[in-house]
Amino acid sequence: MAGSQTVEELFMNNEELPENYIHKDSKGFMDASPSSMEIPVIDLGLLISSSPTVEELEKFRAALSSWGCFQAINHGMTDSFLDEVQEVSKQFFALPMEEKKKYSRTENAIEGYGSDMVLSEDQILDWTDRLYLLVNPQDQRKLEFWPKNPENFREILAEYTIKLKQMNEALLRAMARSLNLKDDCFVNQCGGEQTVMFTRFNLYPPCPRPDCVLGLKPHADGSAMTILLPDREVEGLQFWKDVQWVRVPIIPHAFLINVGDQMEIMSNGLIKSPVHRVITNSERERMSLAMFCAPGSDKEIGPVEGLITEARPRLYKTVKNYVDSYFQYFQKGLRPIDAVKI
Ligand code: OGA
Ligand code: NI
Numbered sequence: 001m002a003g004s005q006t007v008e009e010l011f012m013n014n015e016e017l018p019e020n021y022i023h024k025d026s027k028g029f030m031d032a033s034p035s036s037m038e039i040p041v042i043d044l045g046l047l048i049s050s051s052p053t054v055e056e057l058e059k060f061r062a063a064l065s066s067w068g069c070f071q072a073i074n075h076g077m078t079d080s081f082l083d084e085v086q087e088v089s090k091q092f093f094a095l096p097m098e099e100k101k102k103y104s105r106t107e108n109a110i111e112g113y114g115s116d117m118v119l120s121e122d123q124i125l126d127w128t129d130r131l132y133l134l135v136n137p138q139d140q141r142k143l144e145f146w147p148k149n150p151e152n153f154r155e156i157l158a159e160y161t162i163k164l165k166q167m168n169e170a171l172l173r174a175m176a177r178s179l180n181l182k183d184d185c186f187v188n189q190c191g192g193e194q195t196v197m198f199t200r201f202n203l204y205p206p207c208p209r210p211d212c213v214l215g216l217k218p219h220a221d222g223s224a225m226t227i228l229l230p231d232r233e234v235e236g237l238q239f240w241k242d243v244q245w246v247r248v249p250i251i252p253h254a255f256l257i258n259v260g261d262q263m264e265i266m267s268n269g270l271i272k273s274p275v276h277r278v279i280t281n282s283e284r285e286r287m288s289l290a291m292f293c294a295p296g297s298d299k300e301i302g303p304v305e306g307l308i309t310e311a312r313p314r315l316y317k318t319v320k321n322y323v324d325s326y327f328q329y330f331q332k333g334l335r336p337i338d339a340v341k342i
Helices: 007-012 054-066 079-093 097-103 153-178 261-266 322-331 336-340
Strands: 041-043 069-073 112-114 129-136 196-204 214-219 225-229 237-241 244-247 255-259 276-279 286-294
Touching: 007 196, 041 054, 054 069, 054 153, 079 153, 079 196, 079 225, 079 286, 097 112, 129 153, 153 196, 153 225, 153 286, 196 214, 261 322, 261 336, 322 336
Parallel strands: 041 069
Antiparallel strands: 069 255, 112 129, 129 196, 196 286, 214 276, 225 255, 225 286, 237 244, 237 276
């Protein structure tokens, strides 16, 4: 059954491309017309300082409401640490298949190593292998899925988690401020020790048919916030803006940050969870590392008080454990957020 094989194995064995990876309605993913629009770039040093300028907050608010994503520079993490993070990820994917399969996910669980979960017969599969791990709350980690090799993998991931948890909370506060809300109104809903953080190490092997196969099909994330460390050399991520796909150019050591559906819900739709996809490349493999941050699993979240007005009534229901239902919709190509609109 396709889907139980990793994409890397398909590629290595030079097997014929299975039908269920092909987007038959594709008009050629490679041809996405070059766009003059640019993903906003935000200087986190300025934004997260104790006294951000009105200008910086305004730029941030505009980036969030018109794009829902931005490239974050001057974020305070050192280049050498990020290089190390990328290095352990690369070393893991470079292990022999046998070794990686020690961490294989079980058939219907998301945590562990493997390719796309197949939930329906007509699902079009994504050209990617991943290692998916819950990293927070700490006491819910399943260490049996955490690679022992490379040797420093666990330590680096633990440190990375701490840093991104702080960044998530700082961003949530800045978001609240930029919308003239109380500083802690988002952090209250999705910060703190119970914050659910999943990390996904993505490997996109070279693909023989980048014209009709996608690394990731169009989707919006189920998180509140996603902090992505993209590949250092190979592009591939694109965001849907207005009427076209806009590529994310490489800025060395920058993060690509996008809000997810749960932030759209909390902001009562003022911030939109953007649709994005990953295209493939016939020559080079690509790696990325996504961190999905979401409210604790016992938290009910909904639009915050200050953003519900007579002119702008509540647009979303209250939700709990949003991510659970997310995957069912996602694999059918539907938008899970449509299910919680009022
Ligand atoms: C994701 C995602 C983008 C990338 O994992 O949800 O959108 O560049 N990843 O890998
Ligand atoms: Ni995504």
